[in-house]
Amino acid sequence: MDKKSKYNRFLIWSVLSAALTFAVAFFILGYILLKGGGMVSTEFLLDSPKGFPLGSSGGIYPAIIGSLAFTGVACAVASLLAISTAVYLKFYCGSRRLYSIVRLVIESTAGMPSIVLGLFGYTLFVLKMGFGVSVLSGGLVLGIMIFPFIEVRVEKRLGEIEQDMLLSSYALGVSRYYTIKRLVLRKALPDIISAVALAGGFAMGATAPIIFTGAVIYAKAPESIMSPAMALSYHLYVLIGEGAPTEYVYGTATVLMLLILAINGAAMLFGKVNRGE
Amino acid sequence: MKRDKVFEFIIKAFTLVSVAILGFIIFFIGAESLPAFRHSGVAGFFTNERWHPMGTDPVLSILPMVFATVYVSFLAVVIALPIGVGTAVFLSCVAGEAARRLLKPFIDLMAGLPSVVFGFMGLMVVVGYFERHFSMSSGESALAGGMVLAIMILPYIISTCDTTMVGIMKSYKTSSDSLGVSKWHMVRYLVLPAASRSVLAGAVLALARGMGETMAVMMVIGNSPIFPRLLGKCETIPALIALEMGGAPVGSLHYHALFAAGFILIIMRFAVSMLVSHIKKGADL
Amino acid sequence: SQQPAEEASKDEFKSQIFFKGSSTLAPVVSQIATDFIDANETWNKVSADFPEKSIDLFVSAGGSSAGVKSVIDGTSDFGMVSREVKDEEKEQIKDYKEFRLGLDVLTISVNPENPILDVKKNLTTEEVMKIFSGEYKYWDEVAPGLPHNEIVVVTRDIGGGAHQVFQDKVMGDAQVKAEAIQEPSMGALVTKIMENKDAIGYASYGLVNQNAGKITPLEVDGVAPVKENIISGAYKISRPLIVIKSGELLPQERIFVDLMLSEEGMKTVEKMGFVPAK
Amino acid sequence: MDRIMQIKGMCATYASKIVLSDINVDIYKNSITALIGPSGCGKTTFIKSLNLLVEDEKDGSVKGSILLEGKDARNIPREKLRSKLGMVFQNPAPFPLSIKDNMTYAPRYHGIRDKERLGQIAREKLQVAGLYDEVSHCLDMPARKLSGGQQQRLCIARALTVEPSVLLLDEPCSALDIQNTAKIEAMLKELSRDYAIVIVTHNLAQARRIADYTMFMMSGELVEFGRTSEVFSNPKDERTRQYIEGIFG
Amino acid sequence: MDRIMQIKGMCATYASKIVLSDINVDIYKNSITALIGPSGCGKTTFIKSLNLLVEDEKDGSVKGSILLEGKDARNIPREKLRSKLGMVFQNPAPFPLSIKDNMTYAPRYHGIRDKERLGQIAREKLQVAGLYDEVSHCLDMPARKLSGGQQQRLCIARALTVEPSVLLLDEPCSALDIQNTAKIEAMLKELSRDYAIVIVTHNLAQARRIADYTMFMMSGELVEFGRTSEVFSNPKDERTRQYIEGIFG
Ligand SMILES: Nc1ncnc2c1ncn2[C@@H]1O[C@H](COP(=O)(O)OP(=O)(O)OP(=O)(O)O)[C@@H](O)[C@H]1O
Ligand SMILES: Nc1ncnc2c1ncn2[C@@H]1O[C@H](COP(=O)(O)OP(=O)(O)OP(=O)(O)O)[C@@H](O)[C@H]1O
Numbered sequence A: 001m002d003k004k005s006k007y008n009r010f011l012i013w014s015v016l017s018a019a020l021t022f023a024v025a026f027f028i029l030g031y032i033l034l035k036g037g038g039m040v041s042t043e044f045l046l047d048s049p050k051g052f053p054l055g056s057s058g059g060i061y062p063a064i065i066g067s068l069a070f071t072g073v074a075c076a077v078a079s080l081l082a083i084s085t086a087v088y089l090k091f092y093c094g095s096r097r098l099y100s101i102v103r104l105v106i107e108s109t110a111g112m113p114s115i116v117l118g119l120f121g122y123t124l125f126v127l128k129m130g131f132g133v134s135v136l137s138g139g140l141v142l143g144i145m146i147f148p149f150i151e152v153r154v155e156k157r158l159g160e161i162e163q164d165m166l167l168s169s170y171a172l173g174v175s176r177y178y179t180i181k182r183l184v185l186r187k188a189l190p191d192i193i194s195a196v197a198l199a200g201g202f203a204m205g206a207t208a209p210i211i212f213t214g215a216v217i218y219a220k221a222p223e224s225i226m227s228p229a230m231a232l233s234y235h236l237y238v239l240i241g242e243g244a245p246t247e248y249v250y251g252t253a254t255v256l257m258l259l260i261l262a263i264n265g266a267a268m269l270f271g272k273v274n275r276g277e
Numbered sequence B: 001m002k003r004d005k006v007f008e009f010i011i012k013a014f015t016l017v018s019v020a021i022l023g024f025i026i027f028f029i030g031a032e033s034l035p036a037f038r039h040s041g042v043a044g045f046f047t048n049e050r051w052h053p054m055g056t057d058p059v060l061s062i063l064p065m066v067f068a069t070v071y072v073s074f075l076a077v078v079i080a081l082p083i084g085v086g087t088a089v090f091l092s093c094v095a096g097e098a099a100r101r102l103l104k105p106f107i108d109l110m111a112g113l114p115s116v117v118f119g120f121m122g123l124m125v126v127v128g129y130f131e132r133h134f135s136m137s138s139g140e141s142a143l144a145g146g147m148v149l150a151i152m153i154l155p156y157i158i159s160t161c162d163t164t165m166v167g168i169m170k171s172y173k174t175s176s177d178s179l180g181v182s183k184w185h186m187v188r189y190l191v192l193p194a195a196s197r198s199v200l201a202g203a204v205l206a207l208a209r210g211m212g213e214t215m216a217v218m219m220v221i222g223n224s225p226i227f228p229r230l231l232g233k234c235e236t237i238p239a240l241i242a243l244e245m246g247g248a249p250v251g252s253l254h255y256h257a258l259f260a261a262g263f264i265l266i267i268m269r270f271a272v273s274m275l276v277s278h279i280k281k282g283a284d285l
Numbered sequence C: 001s002q003q004p005a006e007e008a009s010k011d012e013f014k015s016q017i018f019f020k021g022s023s024t025l026a027p028v029v030s031q032i033a034t035d036f037i038d039a040n041e042t043w044n045k046v047s048a049d050f051p052e053k054s055i056d057l058f059v060s061a062g063g064s065s066a067g068v069k070s071v072i073d074g075t076s077d078f079g080m081v082s083r084e085v086k087d088e089e090k091e092q093i094k095d096y097k098e099f100r101l102g103l104d105v106l107t108i109s110v111n112p113e114n115p116i117l118d119v120k121k122n123l124t125t126e127e128v129m130k131i132f133s134g135e136y137k138y139w140d141e142v143a144p145g146l147p148h149n150e151i152v153v154v155t156r157d158i159g160g161g162a163h164q165v166f167q168d169k170v171m172g173d174a175q176v177k178a179e180a181i182q183e184p185s186m187g188a189l190v191t192k193i194m195e196n197k198d199a200i201g202y203a204s205y206g207l208v209n210q211n212a213g214k215i216t217p218l219e220v221d222g223v224a225p226v227k228e229n230i231i232s233g234a235y236k237i238s239r240p241l242i243v244i245k246s247g248e249l250l251p252q253e254r255i256f257v258d259l260m261l262s263e264e265g266m267k268t269v270e271k272m273g274f275v276p277a278k
Numbered sequence D, E: 001m002d003r004i005m006q007i008k009g010m011c012a013t014y015a016s017k018i019v020l021s022d023i024n025v026d027i028y029k030n031s032i033t034a035l036i037g038p039s040g041c042g043k044t045t046f047i048k049s050l051n052l053l054v055e056d057e058k059d060g061s062v063k064g065s066i067l068l069e070g071k072d073a074r075n076i077p078r079e080k081l082r083s084k085l086g087m088v089f090q091n092p093a094p095f096p097l098s099i100k101d102n103m104t105y106a107p108r109y110h111g112i113r114d115k116e117r118l119g120q121i122a123r124e125k126l127q128v129a130g131l132y133d134e135v136s137h138c139l140d141m142p143a144r145k146l147s148g149g150q151q152q153r154l155c156i157a158r159a160l161t162v163e164p165s166v167l168l169l170d171e172p173c174s175a176l177d178i179q180n181t182a183k184i185e186a187m188l189k190e191l192s193r194d195y196a197i198v199i200v201t202h203n204l205a206q207a208r209r210i211a212d213y214t215m216f217m218m219s220g221e222l223v224e225f226g227r228t229s230e231v232f233s234n235p236k237d238e239r240t241r242q243y244i245e246g247i248f249g
């Protein structure tokens, strides 16, 4: 049929795109997993880096804990601020001027080279606020880095909430807070959580912002957020720079990948449970 | 009710804090770049000379890097946008619920991979391929940067578009079906136009990310401060900053000049989003 | 100073020592530190005067200048620098102290498959300068008989410590050509040379040793970059590896610095491929 | 009879588009006011302006004075204003919650926590709206699964849960069958003993049946307002006459 | 008169919930069939079953035989089936596109590329639905900004663009004022010369005015089907009588 063939190119386009995307994704993931999957053992996961140069034997336990700590701080801070900002802009901000100013500030800082963010964090958190080189400082910088990322997504999602539903709720004389709590969040929460999880992965993979503010080449697993820590991403960077055995490079990358996968998986599960209830 | 006021106060306070921090970043970078601007004037950054921030007679022109930043990130968006939107269409309109649920996590996973890994693989695969097959003396090039960056921003484009497209499918599939048109007609004339905002938002987000991406790009473009050509080397502003920041003595002109480069990047990003919001207004639905 | 650890030192034992700076030196220091921690675990095992507190030695990179800056700002206890510390920098540091761990040498290295190795193992400083400045564009201009391939010049970031050394000792007033590839780390630079037959770059002596066989250094002005020549100072293109500090050392810091300067520490320096100070 | 609302010089605009211009009208206690007029004339906007809901919409703004029980609506906290003015929308939009949660949504906000009490309110209001028998066995079903008319009735019941003193209804019976319409009409008549009711309707017969007052609007203007019997039997404005005669024409 | 559709033993279920059971009825060419019945009895489901839309919904399924022009509906490609059976939903849902794009959406699918021609179709069908004059100056406005009644008329106009041979209308006039209702009724009368029309309505007067046949449903069963005059004047089933008398009761 003529009609069918007319749209064949769309079918071809979308299938080819998807094929390409997933081919690339599987290639990268598969490549890393193939080369690094064999490394993943309890010893590798639970031991400290050893060997010569450092990291060419032993494990990456402190880096795993460090990465989780950095990411945890970053997500906690960024999601709190970003969700608040998005909610404020969508539901409370009355003035168009204010709105465009805030948007402007957010847009200008989104995609800031992370190295510059790192220097900024060094000045503000490490020096001025006296947090020192620590998980806290590094986490805060990562938080700033993912803030626009979360904010933009959450705001977009909130914008997709049906206007009619909001108006119906307001018309019942309930406050915005109540509407947000009972209707808006209920609808948007799964997507908000997945945005935060995605951002968490992004933060976990970032290197430049923490070089100046929190990451060190070697440390034990951090016991407080005031001490510096190793991080998987930075460890990876160091390993590559030092020319460590490739299986350790890929092994570290594999663990990083699995962690990110786990975070996203947990977010999805949470979203599903939340939607289902 | 009291709780409302408290809630409003809290989120207002958080918004203020966020804006204050972000504003402070801009201020910080602005302040740190001031000595450099004072040294050679804003125009001094855009002359057709070489970047040479040290020595007795420093020249701070970053015109080639400005072009390279735009060039590489646009290249990436141009490569990634059709593929990303196509994949989003596939996920939301072609793949069933089960397939979607299976495939989507890979997209998220890709978004989370550290840029070092992309850079490393870009170096091994893309750059290596160019050297072997295009008889280029060295494979580092704007195209390699664009391709690596395209892969990195792909997940962002896909996930922004996908959410919206799924929503449209859910709301209008029945109405569309009842008009007796095929799914592909719906994709072409309903899903894509109605999602155009999201596509645009995705592209902007991706472009923003692209212009700021440091590590991966730096590893594959060769970092030569010359005007970009598709198969030639070039150097983006983030790469410039990342490369030289470690070696620039604090407080030196070089140091301030790097901040000035960062400031110019902010202005560029700002210009792009202004441009886009302008387009968006024009295409308003 | 803002460093919380330092504040604590007044009344309490400071169990943390923080190093920051040159990414060339960082692996060396962190290697020594790791060995030290593994051997002792807690300070009281180092010396009976110390309390039973775990040894926390942190090493973080970021560049030589960042190392100097952190010492000026007081955000680290020691700075690691892989170039000479400038006078204006020294002025900003109260009670400046420095400890020389060793020397790094920049070798002019090429890919082992490069035919130049059969034709011409030695380059003059002038030739090196011409290659890097772009005056020689193709290999056959360097020596007849070489292929007409473009010379791929690989450098570290212009402005970084390594490049400054190269600039001073080789280039003089000439500039490296704009088309050169700038690599963010020595590792990347060496990798590039290992992968590209037409590449030439100034690889760190340490990394050349670590990758022996995969990358080959040339002689410069007839002097080969080997240990004797480096120690004697015959091979010119070198830079120092320094640890700096502001103010008096705490006893525990003194112990660690002594360890770095000891024979054992020097062995590590050498093992990492650098030339030890002693 | 007493005026519960007085509207003077009310204008409503969306961005630069003027949708209502200079409306002057009073709403009386214990009576039903029908609002009729051609599609697109601004009826929905009118009732959305009364509780200032238009101002919550994008680019929407309301000008002029609106007095509720003698007080300027702008000086009453929005939430109070809106729980005094119950509203039912033209297209029923149940919340994406269960039927029961739709019904207890507002009462919970107003501080009722007791499960018993909440259940009782839900039951009672659903009965008033004639829905209880149909849904009593599936109160936990998502409300979006109800049929169009059931959704409509649910929204009416929901609006009653805030115990308003004025009820604003936008074509509440359009999706209802004849029996439910009759029920709702009876209910409105009943409620009008205590409340003021404004009802938008396209069904002129319905307006005649139940309304005490009728206002006729056209392209954003109030053309005529008066006792229903007079407006229908003896319209003052030519446009009103033509519109009403449209029934038979 | 000729039958265009024959429905035999049709059942419709959502998951385990039986919404329609054993419906047997014929739809005649060149005539209007009114579908009446209490809210929630399955009217919407009935017309959604005719073009098998129920099967595209979650957990929905249709059993029994449906013949369109003698052919089993299941053997007709879905797209063809649906462009033969034009449908307008109870709650108007214009696409999030401009008014014009809503109107040209389906024609484009059927291969019309010419701008002129597309514009002409849009104009023509909007005129039929009585919307053209109101929107002619803003055809590029998002359709979502129209008033409720305008959206309804837009959806009717949109359904006409596929040139169906059967029109299924779910309460098409519920959001329309009297004049537009009259226009639509006239239009339906006009269309019924060429098409078969099924119209769900709560307005029994409307059914009497325009329908040739009337079917009365209750809790998912077809209670009565016959010529409108007969069903209204002389219902065979007691339940029908009671329902119809509801008008006056
Ligand atoms: N998707 C669904 N899932 C479960 N039940 C449904 C679904 N859609 C409709 N129903 C139920 O099927 C019954 C018939 O619904 P239908 O929409 O056909 O009624 P209707 O006759 O059109 O009513 P109204 O006149 O109120 O629109 C109702 O009880 C409704 O709750
Ligand atoms: N958000 C909006 N933005 C722009 N125009 C709007 C908006 N809402 C309504 N309008 C316009 O205002 C006019 C009045 O709309 P309103 O919904 O009040 O009409 P109505 O009298 O309720 O009509 P109906 O009987 O068809 O529901 C219409 O022309 C409509 O297109």
Ligand SMILES: [Mg+2]
Pocket (backbone or CB within 6 Å): D043, D044, D045, D090, D170, E147, E148, E149
């Ligand atoms: Mg309306």
Ligand SMILES: [Mg+2]
Pocket (backbone or CB within 6 Å): D147, D148, D149, E043, E044, E045, E090, E170
């Ligand atoms: Mg229905």
